[in-house]
Amino acid sequence: MAVHTPMHSTVGGPLSYTHPSPLPPGTLVRVRLGTRPLLGVVWEAPPDAEPVPAHVQLRALDAVLPLPPLDATWLRLVAFAARYYQRSLGEIAMAGLPPALRSATPEQLAKRLQPPAPKKPPRKSARAAAEAAVEPVAALPAPPEAAVTLSAEQRGVVDQIAQHPGPFLLYGSTGSGKTEVYLRVVQRALEADPQAQALVMVPEINLTPQLQERFATRFAPLFGPQSVVSMHSGMTEVQRLKSWLAAHQGQARILLGTRMAVFASLPGLKVIVVDEEHDPSYKQEEGARYSARDLALWRGHASGAQVLLGSATPSLESWHASDPAVGRYLRLHMPSRIGAGALPRVRLVDMRQQPKRTVFAPPLLEAITARVQRGEQSLVLLNRRGFAPVLFCTDCGWKSDCPHCSAHQVFHKGDRSLRCHHCGHTQRVPPACPSCGNPDILPLGKGTEQLEEELARLLRNVQRPDGQPARVGRIDADTTRHKGALEAQLAQVHEGEIDVLVGTQMVAKGHDFRRITLVAAVQPDGALFSSDFRAPERLFCLLMQAAGRAGRDAGYVSDQGSQPEMWVQTAEPQHSVFTALRQHDYPAFAARQLQERHDAGMPPFAFQTLVRADAKTQAAAQDFLRAVSDAARQGQLPHLDDVFLYPPIPMTVQRVANVERAQMLIEAADRRALQRFLHAWQPWLHWVRSQPQYKGVVRWLMDVDPLSL
Ligand SMILES: Nc1ncnc2c1ncn2[C@@H]1O[C@H](COP(=O)(O)OP(=O)(O)OP(=O)(O)O)[C@@H](O)[C@H]1O
Numbered sequence: 001m002a003v004h005t006p007m008h009s010t011v012g013g014p015l016s017y018t019h020p021s022p023l024p025p026g027t028l029v030r031v032r033l034g035t036r037p038l039l040g041v042v043w044e045a046p047p048d049a050e051p052v053p054a055h056v057q058l059r060a061l062d063a064v065l066p067l068p069p070l071d072a073t074w075l076r077l078v079a080f081a082a083r084y085y086q087r088s089l090g091e092i093a094m095a096g097l098p099p100a101l102r103s104a105t106p107e108q109l110a111k112r113l114q115p116p117a118p119k120k121p122p123r124k125s126a127r128a129a130a131e132a133a134v135e136p137v138a139a140l141p142a143p144p145e146a147a148v149t150l151s152a153e154q155r156g157v158v159d160q161i162a163q164h165p166g167p168f169l170l171y172g173s174t175g176s177g178k179t180e181v182y183l184r185v186v187q188r189a190l191e192a193d194p195q196a197q198a199l200v201m202v203p204e205i206n207l208t209p210q211l212q213e214r215f216a217t218r219f220a221p222l223f224g225p226q227s228v229v230s231m232h233s234g235m236t237e238v239q240r241l242k243s244w245l246a247a248h249q250g251q252a253r254i255l256l257g258t259r260m261a262v263f264a265s266l267p268g269l270k271v272i273v274v275d276e277e278h279d280p281s282y283k284q285e286e287g288a289r290y291s292a293r294d295l296a297l298w299r300g301h302a303s304g305a306q307v308l309l310g311s312a313t314p315s316l317e318s319w320h321a322s323d324p325a326v327g328r329y330l331r332l333h334m335p336s337r338i339g340a341g342a343l344p345r346v347r348l349v350d351m352r353q354q355p356k357r358t359v360f361a362p363p364l365l366e367a368i369t370a371r372v373q374r375g376e377q378s379l380v381l382l383n384r385r386g387f388a389p390v391l392f393c394t395d396c397g398w399k400s401d402c403p404h405c406s407a408h409q410v411f412h413k414g415d416r417s418l419r420c421h422h423c424g425h426t427q428r429v430p431p432a433c434p435s436c437g438n439p440d441i442l443p444l445g446k447g448t449e450q451l452e453e454e455l456a457r458l459l460r461n462v463q464r465p466d467g468q469p470a471r472v473g474r475i476d477a478d479t480t481r482h483k484g485a486l487e488a489q490l491a492q493v494h495e496g497e498i499d500v501l502v503g504t505q506m507v508a509k510g511h512d513f514r515r516i517t518l519v520a521a522v523q524p525d526g527a528l529f530s531s532d533f534r535a536p537e538r539l540f541c542l543l544m545q546a547a548g549r550a551g552r553d554a555g556y557v558s559d560q561g562s563q564p565e566m567w568v569q570t571a572e573p574q575h576s577v578f579t580a581l582r583q584h585d586y587p588a589f590a591a592r593q594l595q596e597r598h599d600a601g602m603p604p605f606a607f608q609t610l611v612r613a614d615a616k617t618q619a620a621a622q623d624f625l626r627a628v629s630d631a632a633r634q635g636q637l638p639h640l641d642d643v644f645l646y647p648p649i650p651m652t653v654q655r656v657a658n659v660e661r662a663q664m665l666i667e668a669a670d671r672r673a674l675q676r677f678l679h680a681w682q683p684w685l686h687w688v689r690s691q692p693q694y695k696g697v698v699r700w701l702m703d704v705d706p707l708s709l
């Protein structure tokens, strides 16, 4: 018989192989393409597949992996994602499987496999069944769920989720206890069915070791120490394979992971949680550019699993979909903080009233000082790492431009380097201006490294209640490069060893800090002038999330006699982003943004796709885009009248690593029309690219539902 397997990303459709006995779709196999041994997945033959002509000699499969086949929903998910994001089946299938599986032989796999979970456990309660399978239960503390009494809002939400199929958007304030809701919803699903599995997605798992721990502490006593596994890019290939196998075979009941986990094999999937659903990290920005949140919704629908999205600052897409007048998701609301804690009071500092080059306005510095003296912690947010974004020469105006990109090299003082954050090009700081020899080259602008240094200087005479000098720390991509560094630094903050933490967006979201009572955004204005229509949404969300790190422990705040505060230094204090922030009024902000988008015909009221072209010259990249645009018109593609093709333009950062980049936006009011158009257009892009003037000169990619323009 013929086996159709789409294992190779550049080959269009499935390939055919023979095997002595029929194999069900989803079976994992090893095959050979030319001389290359590869992993393959048995696929259903497409309905329009031509029978293999008699004279064609098919090759035999090399081996069948000793694993249960991937289930039908997984195969459909992969097929849907490939179609929707305009990628090949093989590429998505391989992206959805753990890399270690690609090279694993049946023998190696057999060694890894643990005995599968009992298929039909005796009719005991689910908990008893799960406990029976695990020995050390007695040694573990009693299930801690009894220790937490749900707030009235949490209870209300949990009850609604029990009575409705979903999908849900849980709109809950920062510190309203959304995690506890996730835990209850997951627990109920797993107790109701001993085969049930839950997928819990977080934007960046290494940013939330706390969440992992909470799930493990709660569920290990109930479902066994192996019941919670995780999946994210910080794991080794072997660890990922282990998690994948545990989920695939049903031993793992809860999979906690980043966007890649949306493709995990979970035959018993009954509930999907997408925490911080607004977070841009759910969008894969390389290769197959999928949105894990959107795929989670599709997967939930396809597999009959309940989907719960959660956020204090939902994406405008989800907010709109949960508008009762639209009604695609059920919106659930938890407005109050746990323990009746207050959201921080927002204080705007008008920087136009401050001397030029002020980094910390005096009242902000006083507020931070007072908190250090009372033993409270402060968080200073600046979304730019390094010491200064650029060095410049006071004489000739030379700037530290990257030789390979249309961007400045950032000055890092720690190792006295200039580093391009786009291509990674790194060099030593020159002793004098490379252009005119002037030894006076100065940093321009501020990064987190400089803020840390400056704060340490400003607070050098300030003491904590224990008489120790104030301690300033920093967390950003530079301080957390090494494995375990982030966890160690967060632990320092939680243990109170740091009084003032300087950080990027990395520390602004998700963390349950207990003793931070002040958060300050020192230079947020840059985002107000971006050309990307999503920039205000992103800024508002970042600031709301950052504000949400202050005053999370109502008991601590009142014991201290303190008041949580969020400070914002801005030259645009009247901007609607800040006025809405001041009221903590997400709905008002969202309503205004949605109205604007509606009037301008932008997402979520329209659907977009970007086509990007990379070439040696900007002209070649744009030429290619014009040619494919013309091809769409000449080819009279379906729905040509329903889609709008914008002219090609250079990308904001036009050149990266000596490659010129151009993009072209395609927009349509109707998602299906856009999809049909793209599908018909795809072969034309390949065809134009194969023409002599573009072959080897231009690379292109398509980004469906792009998140940044
Ligand atoms: N019912 C409860 N009783 C007591 N404490 C609770 C309860 N529910 C949650 N908490 C605690 O409240 C704090 C905030 O909860 P959680 O971290 O889940 O907030 P969140 O809604 O996810 O906030 P954010 O959006 O800021 O991440 C946590 O320390 C949590 O342990």
Ligand SMILES: [Zn+2]
Binding pocket: 402, 403, 404, 405, 407, 420, 421, 422, 423, 424, 425, 656, 657
């Ligand atoms: Zn560069």
